[in-house]
Amino acid sequence: MYYVSTRNKQDRCTAAQAIARGLAADGGLMTPEVFPKLSPNGLNTMRDMSYQQRAVFIMNSYLDDFTSFELSTYASKAYGGNKFDAKEVAPVRQVDPSTYCLELWHGPTCAFKDMALQMLPHLLTASLKKNQESKTVCILVATSGDTGKAALEGFRDVDRTRILVFYPKDGVSAIQELQMNTQEGGNVGVCSVVGNFDDAQTGVKKLFSDEILREQLAEREVFLSSANSINWGRVLPQIVYYVSAYCDLLRDEKIQKGDPINVCVPTGNFGNILAAYYAKEMGVPIHKLICASNSNNVLTDFIRTGQYDRNRTFYNTMSPSMDILISSNLERMLFALCEHDDSQVREYMSQLNATGMYKVGPNIQTKLSKIFAAGYCDDAQTQKVIGRMWKEHSYLIDPHTAVAFDVLDQYRQESGDATPTVVVSTASPFKFCDSVLGALGVTELAEGTAILDQLSELTGVPVPAPLAALKNKNVRFQNTVSKEHMVDKVLEMLS
Numbered sequence: 001m002y003y004v005s006t007r008n009k010q011d012r013c014t015a016a017q018a019i020a021r022g023l024a025a026d027g028g029l030m031t032p033e034v035f036p037k038l039s040p041n042g043l044n045t046m047r048d049m050s051y052q053q054r055a056v057f058i059m060n061s062y063l064d065d066f067t068s069f070e071l072s073t074y075a076s077k078a079y080g081g082n083k084f085d086a087k088e089v090a091p092v093r094q095v096d097p098s099t100y101c102l103e104l105w106h107g108p109t110c111a112f113k114d115m116a117l118q119m120l121p122h123l124l125t126a127s128l129k130k131n132q133e134s135k136t137v138c139i140l141v142a143t144s145g146d147t148g149k150a151a152l153e154g155f156r157d158v159d160r161t162r163i164l165v166f167y168p169k170d171g172v173s174a175i176q177e178l179q180m181n182t183q184e185g186g187n188v189g190v191c192s193v194v195g196n197f198d199d200a201q202t203g204v205k206k207l208f209s210d211e212i213l214r215e216q217l218a219e220r221e222v223f224l225s226s227a228n229s230i231n232w233g234r235v236l237p238q239i240v241y242y243v244s245a246y247c248d249l250l251r252d253e254k255i256q257k258g259d260p261i262n263v264c265v266p267t268g269n270f271g272n273i274l275a276a277y278y279a280k281e282m283g284v285p286i287h288k289l290i291c292a293s294n295s296n297n298v299l300t301d302f303i304r305t306g307q308y309d310r311n312r313t314f315y316n317t318m319s320p321s322m323d324i325l326i327s328s329n330l331e332r333m334l335f336a337l338c339e340h341d342d343s344q345v346r347e348y349m350s351q352l353n354a355t356g357m358y359k360v361g362p363n364i365q366t367k368l369s370k371i372f373a374a375g376y377c378d379d380a381q382t383q384k385v386i387g388r389m390w391k392e393h394s395y396l397i398d399p400h401t402a403v404a405f406d407v408l409d410q411y412r413q414e415s416g417d418a419t420p421t422v423v424v425s426t427a428s429p430f431k432f433c434d435s436v437l438g439a440l441g442v443t444e445l446a447e448g449t450a451i452l453d454q455l456s457e458l459t460g461v462p463v464p465a466p467l468a469a470l471k472n473k474n475v476r477f478q479n480t481v482s483k484e485h486m487v488d489k490v491l492e493m494l495s
């Protein structure tokens with residue numbers, strides 16, 4: 001199977017090449033030329049498999065330059081042992097008769113990004129070998145909180161890799177910041193950027209297209225790649241958990257073969273919900289993809305009107321992973337919606353770059369509204385939902401998950417659609433203790449990591465071990481850079 005750039009289909013390469021590159025030279029996103037379909041019995045075949053086996057089954061169909069043996073080895077390393085604190089890896093919890101919560105935060109950094117970033121280092125290092133690449137790869141990451149820590153942990157001390165994470169200075173939670181700045185490992189670097197997530201992500205993308213930097217790095221036997229969801233190796237492992245959730249519901253007889261489900265996904269960079277779309281394309285009977293946003297509701301408007309317009313106020317919210325106005329992976333969705341018309345995608349992206357907006361035609365708009373529903377939820381409502389879920393279901397959820405529950409409620413009221421729905425729970429509530437405690441009515445918050453115990457004592461829910469361990473970690477990084485000087489930070493880190 002070959003992968004092509006969303007902006008130029010002539011730029012065509014193998015999976016191993018796409019994963020090592022991260023991003024196409026023209027700024028496009030490497031995407032499968034064709035999407036594999038599950039066989040009619042595929043979901044039934046996976047019904048009784050472990051998460052690891054399902055991962056191999058799905059990834060095999062996209063990575064024909066990797067053997068099943070290789071993929072099994074990576075899946076055992078990524079999801080086996082004690083890496084995840086739930087034996088199911090990505091458990092599905094029933095909340096009410098027609099609502100399920102797919103918990104994706106049982107990994108080493110307590111966010112859904114672990115599902116892909118425990119796998120990507122294996123895929124990437126194997127890709128370097130397959131490509132006979134002799135250089136070291138320097139992975140640049142822009143994060144609004146969760147990707148950064150998960151990428152640091154995944155790539156920590158991985159041979160022939162360096163990793164440098166940029167996060168918005170005042171745009172992540174205190175616990176997220178501490179997680180990143182205490183990261184151990186000899187190949188890691190962390191730096192805050194003055195600005196918001198879009199500034200950090202745009203800055204990183206500029207570094208990828210900086211020819212002078214590329215030459216300077218080549219002299220040092222280094223090249224750049226990405227661990228954000230612009231890298232295909234990030235999106236693919238995310239497809240797995242949607243397939244897996246459907247198989248779990250089948251296995252537990254919550255649904256019958258062929259029954260449709262909806263999925264409701266808290267959405268920022270669009271990688272997570274895009275993975276759900278690809279699962280649907282493969283043949284998982286997903287009826288509606290419900291895209292949930294916070295007050296940064298650029299995607300809500302796009303899905304409802306067909307006009308993407310990032311010229312609006314950027315809000316720092318209590319669900320920072322969704323504080324994004326330029327959603328990178330929407331580009332892959334546009335590529336799919338316009339039937340791989342690369343010139344059309346190029347045109348949209350150049351309009352976005354020049355004016356901050358574009359509008360899709362009626363044909364694409366119709367397809368968009370058939371596949372997706374969308375809504376948003378502000379901070380005040382997010383807090384109410386956290387409080388209500390705790391009161392009514394004794395279920396402690398984080399602000400991102402709360403946004404999704406609220407948008408699902410709105411969708412159900414507006415549409416009357418009673419299809420069983422999987423809400424994607426993207427992070428542990430302990431990553432956002434202050435907001436969660438506030439939602440539970442607490443006004444006096446403990447300082448530093450004591451806030452973890454405060455939430456635990458109030459609710460009786462244990463602090464996840466990786467977060468409890470923060471108490472004994474030293475802060476290693478306290479760097480800040482302006483967006484204009486990110487390049488200097490990269491060179492400094494590699495010196």
Ligand SMILES: N[C@@H](CCOP(=O)(O)O)C(=O)O
Nearest residue numbers: 143144145146147228229269
């Ligand atoms: N929500 C993200 C932003 C980056 O998204 P990614 O999926 O492209 O890595 C974060 O937590 O950093």
